[in-house]
Amino acid sequence: MATVITTNSADTLAARFSNALPAGIDEATLRVIDEESEWLSVSRGTVDPVHSSFDSGAMITVWADGGTGIAATSDLSESGLRIALSEAKYWAEITATRAIAVAAPGLEHSGSYSSPLEQSWESVGLSDRIDLLQQVESQLNISDLIVDRSASLGRRKVRSLLLSSHGGEIEQTFNFVYPMLAATASSGNDAQTRTYGRGSFCGQGGVEVMDRFGFRDAAPAIAAEAIALLEAPNCPTGTMDILVAPDQMILQIHESIGHPLELDRILGDERNFAGTSFVTADMFGSFQYGSELLNVTFDPTVDGQLASYAFDDDGTPATRQHLIKDGVLLRPLGSAASQKRAGIEGVANSRACSWNRPPIDRMANLNVEPGDSSIDELIGDIENGVFLHTNNSWSIDDSRNKFQFSCELGRVIRNGELAEIVRNPSYRGISRNFWRNLSGVGNNDTFAVMGTPNCGKGELNQVIGTGHAAPVCRFSNIEVFGADQ
Amino acid sequence: MIDQQYFDNLITTATAALTGDEVLLAAAHSEATDFTRFNNAQVRQAGSITQTSVDLDLIEGQRHTQASVQLSGDASADSTRIANVLDRLREQRALVPADPHLVINTEPTSTHQVGENNLPDRNDTLAAIVDRAGGRDLVGIYTAGAVATAFANSLGQRNWFETSTFNFDWTFYLQADKAVKSSYAGFEWQADAFDRKVADATVKLEALGRDSIDLPRGDYAAYLTPAALDEVVGLLSWNSFGAQAQQTSQSALLHMLNGTGELDASVRLSEDTANGVAPNFQEQGFMRPDEVVLIDEGKMADALVSPRSSVEFDMAPNGAAGDESPRSLAVAGGDIDADDALGQLGTGLYIGNLWYSNFSDRPACRVTGMTRFATFWVEGGEIVAPVNVLRFDDTVYNMLGSQLKGLTSEPEFIFDNATYGERSSASRRLPGALLEAMRFTL
Numbered sequence: 001m002a003t004v005i006t007t008n009s010a011d012t013l014a015a016r017f018s019n020a021l022p023a024g025i026d027e028a029t030l031r032v033i034d035e036e037s038e039w040l041s042v043s044r045g046t047v048d049p050v051h052s053s054f055d056s057g058a059m060i061t062v063w064a065d066g067g068t069g070i071a072a073t074s075d076l077s078e079s080g081l082r083i084a085l086s087e088a089k090y091w092a093e094i095t096a097t098r099a100i101a102v103a104a105p106g107l108e109h110s111g112s113y114s115s116p117l118e119q120s121w122e123s124v125g126l127s128d129r130i131d132l133l134q135q136v137e138s139q140l141n142i143s144d145l146i147v148d149r150s151a152s153l154g155r156r157k158v159r160s161l162l163l164s165s166h167g168g169e170i171e172q173t174f175n176f177v178y179p180m181l182a183a184t185a186s187s188g189n190d191a192q193t194r195t196y197g198r199g200s201f202c203g204q205g206g207v208e209v210m211d212r213f214g215f216r217d218a219a220p221a222i223a224a225e226a227i228a229l230l231e232a233p234n235c236p237t238g239t240m241d242i243l244v245a246p247d248q249m250i251l252q253i254h255e256s257i258g259h260p261l262e263l264d265r266i267l268g269d270e271r272n273f274a275g276t277s278f279v280t281a282d283m284f285g286s287f288q289y290g291s292e293l294l295n296v297t298f299d300p301t302v303d304g305q306l307a308s309y310a311f312d313d314d315g316t317p318a319t320r321q322h323l324i325k326d327g328v329l330l331r332p333l334g335s336a337a338s339q340k341r342a343g344i345e346g347v348a349n350s351r352a353c354s355w356n357r358p359p360i361d362r363m364a365n366l367n368v369e370p371g372d373s374s375i376d377e378l379i380g381d382i383e384n385g386v387f388l389h390t391n392n393s394w395s396i397d398d399s400r401n402k403f404q405f406s407c408e409l410g411r412v413i414r415n416g417e418l419a420e421i422v423r424n425p426s427y428r429g430i431s432r433n434f435w436r437n438l439s440g441v442g443n444n445d446t447f448a449v450m451g452t453p454n455c456g457k458g459e460l461n462q463v464i465g466t467g468h469a470a471p472v473c474r475f476s477n478i479e480v481f482g483a484d485q
Numbered sequence: 486m487i488d489q490q491y492f493d494n495l496i497t498t499a500t501a502a503l504t505g506d507e508v509l510l511a512a513a514h515s516e517a518t519d520f521t522r523f524n525n526a527q528v529r530q531a532g533s534i535t536q537t538s539v540d541l542d543l544i545e546g547q548r549h550t551q552a553s554v555q556l557s558g559d560a561s562a563d564s565t566r567i568a569n570v571l572d573r574l575r576e577q578r579a580l581v582p583a584d585p586h587l588v589i590n591t592e593p594t595s596t597h598q599v600g601e602n603n604l605p606d607r608n609d610t611l612a613a614i615v616d617r618a619g620g621r622d623l624v625g626i627y628t629a630g631a632v633a634t635a636f637a638n639s640l641g642q643r644n645w646f647e648t649s650t651f652n653f654d655w656t657f658y659l660q661a662d663k664a665v666k667s668s669y670a671g672f673e674w675q676a677d678a679f680d681r682k683v684a685d686a687t688v689k690l691e692a693l694g695r696d697s698i699d700l701p702r703g704d705y706a707a708y709l710t711p712a713a714l715d716e717v718v719g720l721l722s723w724n725s726f727g728a729q730a731q732q733t734s735q736s737a738l739l740h741m742l743n744g745t746g747e748l749d750a751s752v753r754l755s756e757d758t759a760n761g762v763a764p765n766f767q768e769q770g771f772m773r774p775d776e777v778v779l780i781d782e783g784k785m786a787d788a789l790v791s792p793r794s795s796v797e798f799d800m801a802p803n804g805a806a807g808d809e810s811p812r813s814l815a816v817a818g819g820d821i822d823a824d825d826a827l828g829q830l831g832t833g834l835y836i837g838n839l840w841y842s843n844f845s846d847r848p849a850c851r852v853t854g855m856t857r858f859a860t861f862w863v864e865g866g867e868i869v870a871p872v873n874v875l876r877f878d879d880t881v882y883n884m885l886g887s888q889l890k891g892l893t894s895e896p897e898f899i900f901d902n903a904t905y906g907e908r909s910s911a912s913r914r915l916p917g918a919l920l921e922a923m924r925f926t927l
Contacts, residue, residue, distance in 0.1 A: 004554060004569040044733075044797075047582050049542070052552040052573065054566070057536065070532025075558045087533050094608050095521070095528040098615050126580045148733035186734035189743055191848050193735070269524045271664065272625040272656045275840075356534050356906075395843045397855040397874045399662050402927050404853050404876060406845055424846055428876070428927055459522055459626035459654075460534075460904040483846045 004054040007034050007159065008076055010171055014163055020082035021165055022089050025064040027104035029168075031313060032058045032076065032161040033355035038121075040129055041152035042137040047130055057355035062088035063104035067096030072356045102337050105314055107168030113310035115175040115204040116303050121155050124207055129153060132216070139219035140183045145227050147186045148193075151219070153210070154178035154202075162315050170311045176465070177209035178202040178453055181219055185226040192229035192423060194222045194408055197247045198390055200450040202465070203304045212304075213448075225409060228421055235410050235425040235482030241385035241439070242427060242478045243378055246448035248407050249470035251391040253368055254452055256431040257289070257296055258466065260400035261323060262457075263334025263346055264361035274457045275398030278431065279329070281342055287329040290435030295369040296324040298333065298347045305467035306451025307364040311348065314359055318348035323366075327436075335361050353462040360458050365467035367449075371441025378440045378474050380416040386480055387411040387418065388425050396431075404428040424483035434475060442471030486515040487537050487556065489597065489645040492635050494560070495539075499567050500639040508589060509571070510542040512768040513635040514907050519607050521627045523655065526618035528611070533630075536907070540768060541567070543574040547583035550574045586793040588802075590770045593642035598764075602649035603673040604629050610674060614653065617683045621690070625655025632908050636770045646764035648672070648910070653679075654902045656858065657690045663697065663871060665689040666712070666838050666858040670900035689837070689859045697871040698862055704922040706833030708826050708863075711897035711915040716839035717884065718754070718816060718915060720852060726756075726779050727809025728794040737850045737881070741785045746850070746882050748783035749889040753817040755779055756789060758804070761813020762900065763910045766804070767791075773804030779811070783886070815914040819892030826893060826917055828866040834875075834923070835861040835868065845878055853878040853926075876927035884920055893917040 017030045035055040041048045057074040062085060069091025071084040124132075133151045140149035155177050162170040181196035201213040210216065244252060260277040264270060279287070300308050300318040309318055316336050323331055332338075334346030338361050351362040379387070393406035410425030411418055449469040456463050496511050503509060515537035522530040537556040542549055552570045556563045607629065614627060629651035636644040652670040667686045669679050709717075721737060730736040740746030758765050759775035766772050769792055778786040788800070789809045795802035806812070821829060834856075842854030856875045861868045880886075893916040901911035 004552075004573060005566055046585060046797075049584060049587075050550045050577055050581055052550075052570075052577075053554075054552065054570065055538075055555045056557075057555060067528075068530070070530060072532070072534040072536070074536055074555050077557075077559065080557070080559075091531045091533065094611065095531045098611070099528040099531075100524060126577060130581065148735060184733060184735055189740055189745055189848060191734040191739060267524070268622075268624060268658075269522075269529055271524075271658060272654060272666070276662060356536055358530050358532070393843045393845055393847075393853075395841045395845075395853050395855065395876075397876070398840055398857050399874070402855065402874065402876050404845065404878065404927070426845060430927075456905070460520055460628070463905060483849060483851075 005034065005056045010161055010169060013076065013161060014169065016078040016081050017163055020078055020085050022085055025062050025089060027106065028060060028062045028085060028165045029107060030058055030060055030081065030163045031355065034159045035156060037154065037156040039152070039154045040133055041150055042133045043150040044148060047134065055354065059355050059358065060084045060088045062092045064089055064092040065096040066101055067092035067099045068102050069095065070358050103340060105336065106166055107164035107315045108166045110169045111311055112170065113172040115173065117175055117206045119207040121206050136181065136216060136219050140181065140223045142220065142223045143227055145185045145187055145230065146183055146223055148184040150182050152180045162313065168315055170315050172309055172311065174204060175206060176202065176204055176306065177206065179210050179215040181222055183223040183226045185230050187230050190230055192226050193392065194226040194229065195390060196222060197450065198392065199453050200247050200250055202451045202453050203306050204308055205304045229409060229423045232421045232423045235386060235422040235480065236412070237481040239477055240480050241382045241474060241476050242480060243382065243385060243387040243413065244473050244475065245387065245389045246450060246470045246472065247390045248388050249368060249473055250450050250452060250468035251394055251405060253366055253468050253470060254363065254466065255394060255396050256400060256403055256434065258333065258363040258366045260431065261333045262361045263332040263338040263342055263344065266332060267338060267341055270457065273459050275400065278399045278401050281344060283329055284331060284344055288327055288436065289324050289329045289432065290327045291438040292327045293371055293438050293441045294324055294327045294435055295322065297322055297367050297369060298349065298364060299367055300364045302365050302449060302467065302469065305365045305449050305469065306465045307467040309364065312350045313352050314350040316348035316350065321347050333361055333363060351464060353464045357458065357460055357462045362464060363455065363466040365469070367469040368471065368473065370444045370447045370471040372443050373440045374443055375446050375472060378442055378472060379413055379418060381440065382413040382474065383415055385413040386422065386425055387413055401430050403431065422482065425480065426482065427478050427480045429478060437475045437477055438473060439476040440474035442473060446472040486517040486535055486631060486633060487558065489635065491560065492637060493643060495563060495567055496637040498564050499571060502568060503639055506545055508544040509639040510589065510769055511637045512540045514538050516630060516632045516908055518628055518630040518908055521611055523614070524624045526615060526621065526623040541570055541574065543571055543578065544587065544589065545578065547585065547587050548578050548581060549584060549587055550577040550581060586796045588792045588796050593640050593770065594772050595643045596766065598646050600648040600672065602631060604649050604651055605674040613676065613679065617679065622658040623655055624658060625653065627651065627653045628904065628908060632910060634764045634910060636766055636768065638770055642770050644766045644770065648762065652900055652902050657686050659690055659693045662874065663693045664858050665693065668902065692861065692868050693859060693871045695870050697873050699873050700875060700925065702926055704924050706830055707920045707923040708830045708833065708835050709918045709920065710837050711899065711917050713836045713839045714915050714918050715899055715913055716842050716854060717852060717881065718814065718913065720842045721881065722811050722814055726789050726811060727805065728788040728790040728798055728800055729809060731788050732798045737844055737847050738785065739848045740850065740882065748780065748882065748886045750783045751819050751892060752783045752885050753781050755815050756811045757813050757815035757914065760815065760914065762912045763812035767806045771802060771804050777803050812911045816896060816916060818894045818896045818916040821891040821893045821919060823893040823895060823917060826919060827863055829919055830863055831866060832864045834872065835863050850881040851878065852881060875925045877923055878926040879924040884923060885918065888921045888923065890919040890921050
């Protein structure tokens, strides 16, 4: 295949950047992103147009006179970088007396990272990739009740290069794969959709990502469950125990632990859009966030997870850290810049979605660590409850307190045994109370490593992938309801 | 950013290199954006972004493949990039099956619209915002600059739509989550208009200083400001008005489509391109009519039909983009004077904003979400106290149907402030809505 945008070598870009640096600055960084992607889908029996994307650009940040300025450009020539450097310096100067002071990073170290890769995307030809999707999609077509069906595969290859005027140089290459299946069954005034983890079975790697959750064989069960949901009773209403599968746990972690622990939210940066947090700076080190069974890590070192990396987008080396240990809140999701503003130790989580957006505090891989209960033990201890699978609706207040989530499929647990499936299972609660009601944590056999490909945050708006892993977990005394309330 | 001549030259060059019976479609987005982000009335992040992306669709017969490419702004380099993309698309096209849903515009219409650039100096605006904050806790974002949307094809069609706008979206915070949300957007910054926005927000902020109350779960009469109604209607805009969603029973308006549900007879929604700020052509060069009525007298009217859906579902296309979402949605006004809205509410909730809405039961069009920012308890038509955040969970058939008391007479124009990937050119026009009852659950 022909190359569309020729990637500049690190040495070439370093030379251009060095030549273009203006005088009178404290530090400047150049963050270059080169991205190629491919999106394939088959919908209702038709191969949709193959879509590829080729993107290349750079963000320059200049620290000068106590201010910080940014300029993003797709012109990576020396003259293009010179113009962008001048623009960024201008912004640093005109905002200096009115800015929240952010110290220059002093980036002097170097490093690299590449996604683990067992079988490259290119090793399977385009025709074979389409054939696979057609085959899988056709397996969703099991009944006239199936009114919509689709199978899709996305692939992104991203090269990130961070250079500093202080000599730092960090190069990272990421390969992402996003498999997806969906079937909607409809009859009368009802429609029920079942999916392949609603996009969460994604990760870093190559073709092998498809096989981590059985993409090639998943379609028949997905379609059958969509039809079964049409005929299933509504989820019961009441206060009861819930068992939460990993593909719902990731949403629960994301919304009611991840976002409230973002330090830029706690510092107020996001109050006009994404929101604030019920967590305050004085809680770290003492606040009982959940029951003593709750252990949460920020772990960018997990092989193949969606948001693994060696350095964040400010160049801070990334390491595994406990955010919550034995239920006690220890540290926030706060980058180096936020840590200096708040005086709290955090993690390496300064991330941008691309070259045209500045880094902000983000989740990366945020995981609930496994416990020691088997799935049989977790189910066996429930007298009256529901097993919840696959998120399909989420809503939470701007302080991340009052939430209401719904799932694609529920299964009643009665007297310690799985019983009938139910449709429209939903539950609501308040974050801290919910996590304090964590009463059982599944062992490694119930543990799954997944991701959330589309997390929106920031002004300017950004969408980025976050990784989440979790075991099956049990929560007690939860307000559960179905569609009729 | 690029201008129309630059784009024309690129596509003309690419057209000259086409082979056989190839047809090329090209859509572009180009912008030069300044942004300043504020927290506590100080600058958190500031800078500028210049970017141009082109979406290419290379067709021969019923086979085609598509790609997006970022341009550098250097004519020679960009011409090479587009030639490289076309080579890639040609290679891929040989491997894909015919697309039965492909349709191209056989009635090419060229247009050219460039609005005047009357934007203020960025330093002046920055100074004005910090000054008017007046020591208050202001958080938000200011964006400004030119945005161009374009289409061209190898058949000679050329469309260029360029506007220069600003959008200042901000919140005054009193404490914790007690805050007033405001926005000021347009084409020309007018100091007195901004001052009025600040003064209005300041009055509401003072009201938030009173002791706030917790309301128990239950049904309450409510007045939704246009911004609050925007959150509900905005959710409907996501996969409810399009032909594909409706034909595959995934529209949240399933009951209306089946004739088993309806809204109040006063409710009329339309894709009002003539009075919006989005271009009147979509990414494949099909023109948008001035108006597509989506709901009329509380009942379903037309769907938004993209070219692909028009073939798949045998419907007439009406200029919808591929996602079949409205770009210039308008909700018709009613007969309530906005100044009398609290008086007509009497006792109940004034809801300044809703937030994070999602379907809790999509086929039933049941929506859940939160109150946010300025929400007050009202008695005797007067604001009594701010209300701590509440979760609502109710159907649109109740909110805009059986429980709708009326809509205010003058819809408010709301510029979309979204900047996902690029600055949005969408907008909505909505009135406020007075509800006899709205269900709150947490």
